[in-house]
Amino acid sequence: MNFAHASALAWAALVIPIIIFYILKIRLRRVPVSTTLFWQQIFDEKKPRSLWEMLRHLLSLLVQIAILALLVLALGEPFFKWEVLEAKRLVLVVDNSASMNANDVLPSRLAQAKEEGKRIISGLRFRDEMAIIAAGTEPQVFCGLTGHQRTLLKALDEIPATDGPTRVNEAIELARRLLVTQKNRKVIVLSDGGFDNAETLAKAEDVQMVPVGKRTGNVGITRLQARRSLIDPVGYEILAEVVNASDDPVECRLEIDLNGEVVDVVPLKLAPGAAHHQVFEKTSTAGGRVLARLNRADALPADNQAWAILPRREIRPVTLVTKGNLFLEKVFEANAGVKLSVSRTPLKSAPPAGTLTVFHRDVPEKLPNGPVLVIQPSQSTDLWEIGETLQNPIVTQQDKDSPLMAHVRLDNVLMPEAKKLKPKGQPKILASAVSGDPLYLAFDRPEGKVLVLTVDLDKGDLPLQTAFPIMAANALGWFAGTKGELRESTATGSVVEWELPPNSTASYTLHSPSGRPAALPVRSARATIGPLDQCGIWTIDHGTAQVDAKPEFELACNLANRQESDLRPPQDWAPNSNVLQAGFGGRPLWYLLIIAAWALVGMEWYLYQRRWIS
Amino acid sequence: MPLFDSEFLKKLEYLSLVSRRVFRGSLLAQRRTMQLGGGLEFADHREYTPGDDFRYLDWNVYARHDELLLKRFQEEEDLHVYIFLDVSRSMAFGTPPKFDFARQVGAALAYIALADLDRVAIVAFAGDIVADFPLTRGKARILSLLKFLENLPAEGSVTDLARVATGFVHRSQRRGLAVVISDLYDPAGFQRGIDILRHHRYEPHVVQIYDRKEAEPDLRGDVELYDVETGTLRKVTVTERNLRQYRELFGRFQESIQQYCNTYGIGCTRTSTEIPFDELILKMMRVAGAVQ
Structure with a gap:
């Protein structure tokens, strides 16, 4: 046996005062009495017990010395060599992913996992050390290696429930890195097995799987997206996917709302393991929150509903300055998202802010501020110099990646004439002729975007081609500045980047679906959100206390994870959970010595009471 | 504070008047002796x-x-009252000391007797007769009697009532009432001494005095008992059980006194020092009156 603090043994010198006090105690308090006649009768009768009384006093001294010896030994903190050599280094990986919120075991799988964790912690021996890592959404170390059980229990209690995906593999890797220099290491995983590679990990030597939960069926919405139609200006589409992750067929109903108004209700009959996909095509200019619900209660509520954000269709004012072109007027009129006004004469004043100004042929020398579309310019401006007429230009180069050219092919369009244009600056060439002259180009100037089409619409068949309205729609979208018409619903665990409004210097607050606020870290023009760990609508605002303040940004977040929705453990998952050995309640030797000392104190107390009372 | 102050003397006078009213001339000098x-x-x-x-x-x-x-x-004659006062060291025990109480009781009895024209003698005793106040008569002698009592120290040796009685009865004197005022802590037993008095045709009356702490000692734990009378020491561990046994033994001792006196028709008064001496005298008179 060794001592961690051998110098503490010097406290053994206290035995000297104890003995001195014992000797002093023998000089008893003298009490005068008028007669000892009666006392003699009492104590003479008890003579046979006097030896025991004497021993009792001696025993009391011995007990006191023993108490001191135990306390001194405890102060010395004794330990055995094998304790140090065989001390375990453990990492407890607690799966707090969405599937661990299932209530097939009450109150939840996570609560059961925590109970198991507590049991394991209480089984730690002295000098064993443990770390705790949560493996939901993203691996997170909740407690570093320590042998202090209260700290471990506190850390275990602090692990929150999340709707995030399981990250057990990453957590185990993290745990292995933590233990890489340790001997007798082991990673203990408390999980329901809903992660990749579970079967292999269960057989790993350094991994101990403790299964949580039971085999339970579940039906969940695994995908929900809503977007504006690319064809129909007022149309939108909703994509929904429902999976039956159970061993039995299921009948249920999928209800879809837009801002609280029912959009569609679909009865579903799902075979075991089957998935139902459906695209709902609807019309409305209104945007808002799309909510899909399953009317079936099961063990995992998180995937029984899902959200999506449908962007609102904005009506854009367009001023067309032309001496007359029917195709041009009609292509804008036909767009439900456009409010067209036509001017036959040049503009005398600047257009209102937000108005798209379309110049056909006649174009001012200095383009007005704001978005401008120029078709077949007839003169030079501050952005280009006009050249001669270009005969029969054939489009040979087209920027396919630009949203302006999405679904557009100009190589087979007959264009007899176009204007040669020598741009000032570095415009983005969207389409150019074989001679290299730009036919369709975009300027990004600080005052507003400018788009120029040099083709003569009165000649050729461009206005008659489907490419023409598509080009107009793309141009409107490009000027609007939105990236298409989809605000994607993200899955939990994702990280989202949000582009800040231009020239924004304000601070922002991110609100979780449960209402938990958090300051949003802003880096340059973008802010990073996530990893998102709750299903629902996440909002960003300026953090004001106004209840009806419109959020700057809304983001739908859904479980959208078939693996998390599947509450059944893998078929070949055979964890061996019987290797956890309890020690001496995690108590060090000095603790046991203190307990023994207390027992002796109790004995001394008994002897004392016997002397005084019995 | 003197033991017998003017207040004490007033109380004695009061007790004397009460005794005359209670006994209507049938007490002490006016009573018939057994002679x-x-x-x-x-x-x-x-x-x-x-x-x-x-x-x-x-x-x-x-x-x-x-x-x-x-x-x-x-035969009608003056009653001779012999007051035996225990002056052993055990009588100095208690709060107030039993000895003070005993002297007050003795003085009161003596005063009443002298007031009734009886003869009174004081016999201070412990292991033997320590001091005497000879037979005297008349109220005028009360002051010298009180002075005698006041000067008595409680420093006698171990109580030996038999030896005292033996020495007393061999004196040539008339028989009479023998009032023994003591705690009766006689190692050989108080009965023998009383028997000797009785056998020699004295009329004993026992007044046993004890202190509350003697009846209910508050000792506990490891103590060294010091017997103030014998000077002996004894190391004991007093437990609650021992205290119970002590109380039982003390109670039995008290009962034995009463039983002995009842057996031989001896007047017996047992008292704690907690009650005032005049109350005790009144109580004794009431008992004596009821008996007659």
């Missing part, structure tokens, strides 16, 4: 034996029954 002699009141007959005084022959009986019987009369 037979030349009194006026007929007591009984006995057979004539040669040498008896013919004057006391009952001729009427002789005439009727032809038997010579002698008439006997109760």
